[in-house]
Amino acid sequence: xxxxxxxxxxxxxxxxxxxxxxxxxxxxxxxxxxxxxxxxxxxxxxxxxxxxxxxxxxxxxxxxxxxxxxxxxxxxxxxxxxxxxxxxxxxxxxxxxxxxxxxxxxxxxxxxxxxxxxxxxxxxxxxxxx
Amino acid sequence: xxxxxxxxxxxxxxxxxxxxxxxxxxxxxxxxxxxxxxxxxxxxxxxxxxxxxxxxxxxxxxxxxxxxxxxxxxxxxxxxxxxxxxxxxxxxxxxxxxxxxxxxxxxxxxxxxxxxxxxxxxxxxxxxxx
Numbered sequence: 001x002x003x004x005x006x007x008x009x010x011x012x013x014x015x016x017x018x019x020x021x022x023x024x025x026x027x028x029x030x031x032x033x034x035x036x037x038x039x040x041x042x043x044x045x046x047x048x049x050x051x052x053x054x055x056x057x058x059x060x061x062x063x064x065x066x067x068x069x070x071x072x073x074x075x076x077x078x079x080x081x082x083x084x085x086x087x088x089x090x091x092x093x094x095x096x097x098x099x100x101x102x103x104x105x106x107x108x109x110x111x112x113x114x115x116x117x118x119x120x121x122x123x124x125x126x127x128x129x130x
Numbered sequence: 131x132x133x134x135x136x137x138x139x140x141x142x143x144x145x146x147x148x149x150x151x152x153x154x155x156x157x158x159x160x161x162x163x164x165x166x167x168x169x170x171x172x173x174x175x176x177x178x179x180x181x182x183x184x185x186x187x188x189x190x191x192x193x194x195x196x197x198x199x200x201x202x203x204x205x206x207x208x209x210x211x212x213x214x215x216x217x218x219x220x221x222x223x224x225x226x227x228x229x230x231x232x233x234x235x236x237x238x239x240x241x242x243x244x245x246x247x248x249x250x251x252x253x254x255x256x257x258x259x260x
Contacts, residue, residue, distance in 0.1 A: 003145070006226070009137035009138075012132060
């Protein structure tokens with residue numbers, strides 16, 4: 001087991017009538033399988049990100065789409081993610097976007113897939129089971 | 131157009147052979163419909179729409195979601211969510227997520243749901259991308 005500490009600060013001076021700024025710090029326990037920080041070259045065919053099927057407890061997922069990408073990236077569960085539909089897509093990353101998400105499908109084990117929207121893209125990611 | 135600045139810091143001293151510590155700062159342009167920071171009580175088996183001001187278009191939206199530490203059960207998120215078995219995000223009490231949501235088809239709806247006999251509270255923000 002290890003700890004993945006995340007610090008998320010969200011700020012805006014012009015989105016709301018009053019400026020917003022807050023920080024959330026979490027010490028996330030990683031107790032199962034984890035995948036190091038990896039880079040994967042994506043096409044429109046789904047690529048599985050996890051090294052072993054994610055169990056029902058779920059996992060923490062860090063995703064980063066390099067700003068040099070020319071295409072969007074969709075991430076979702078195997079068999080559910082469908083970029084052209086409205087079912088199962090979890091994260092939709094434009095070039096430069098970053099995400100940190102705890103994911104899980106009820107108590108069901110599942111794989112996490114990523115694919116490029118229309119051509120190719122590079123994804124930098126980490127998956128760690130809770 | 132307005133900016134939602136996100137700072138995500140990832141650290142670990144014990145997951146990997148070498149300690150990891152990096153920070154990703156994004157100035158996320160929010161150009162379309164956006165909600166304030168809202169609190170929502172999520173009931174069992176009744177999907178609640180987070181983008182209550184309108185469907186998310188094909189450019190997607192930035193989503194911040196935090197599950198209250200006082201929750202007793204997980205809260206699930208997904209697109210067009212009808213059951214937790216179709217969920218993609220699983221927030222245990224205290225979990226926080228920041229991710230761009232959507233798909234290339236547009237008309238994306240992000241729902242929150244709890245399993246039968248369970249409830250939870252989340253705070254969230256949804257802001258459409260530029």
